[in-house]
Amino acid sequence: MKTIIAALDFSDANEPVIEATTKLARALNESVHLVHVVEPEPTYAAYGFAPDEFPAMQEIQAESLVRSEKKLSEMASQLEVPNVQTKVLQGQPLHAILEYADAVDAEMLVLGSHGHGFLGSLLLGSVAEGCVRKAKIPSLIVPVEKNPQA
Numbered sequence: 001m002k003t004i005i006a007a008l009d010f011s012d013a014n015e016p017v018i019e020a021t022t023k024l025a026r027a028l029n030e031s032v033h034l035v036h037v038v039e040p041e042p043t044y045a046a047y048g049f050a051p052d053e054f055p056a057m058q059e060i061q062a063e064s065l066v067r068s069e070k071k072l073s074e075m076a077s078q079l080e081v082p083n084v085q086t087k088v089l090q091g092q093p094l095h096a097i098l099e100y101a102d103a104v105d106a107e108m109l110v111l112g113s114h115g116h117g118f119l120g121s122l123l124l125g126s127v128a129e130g131c132v133r134k135a136k137i138p139s140l141i142v143p144v145e146k147n148p149q150a
Helices: 014-028 055-078 093-103 117-124 127-134
Strands: 003-007 031-038 084-090 108-113 139-143
Touching: 003 014, 003 093, 014 031, 014 055, 014 108, 014 139, 031 055, 031 093, 055 084, 084 093, 093 108, 093 127, 108 127, 127 139
Parallel strands: 003 031, 003 108, 031 084, 108 139
Antiparallel strands: none
C-alpha cells in the first residue's frame, strides 16, 4: 500500500488538509501518515549558556511533544480511511517532512498554504513552497481561506 503524508501545523489549515487527504486516500486506496513537526528548543550556546540552565525550556519542549502526539491521535481517529498512522517529528519543518517522506517511501505530500503573500514568504519562508521546490514526490498544496472578519 502506498502512503500519503499530511503535514499538519495545528492551525486553520488542518481541516482543509485533512479533507483533501481523506479524498485522495479513498480514491487511490492509500494509507495516510499524519505528521506534525515540533521545532527544537533554541540553543543558547552562542550566548555562553548551557541547556541545563533553562530547565523550563526542556519541560516546554517535552510537553509540546506529548500534546502534539495527543492531537495527532485525535485527528487520526476522526479520519475515515482504513490505515492511518501518526508521527511527531522534530527539527526544522521543511527538512523533517522531506526526510520523513523519503524514509517511508511516500507517494505524495499534502500541506496547507496560509497565503502570507510574497513578503511573508520571503521573510518567513514557506514550508509548502519548499516542499513544492524540493520534494522528490508530488506535493498538493491546499489553500486556506482567510477569515474575512479577521
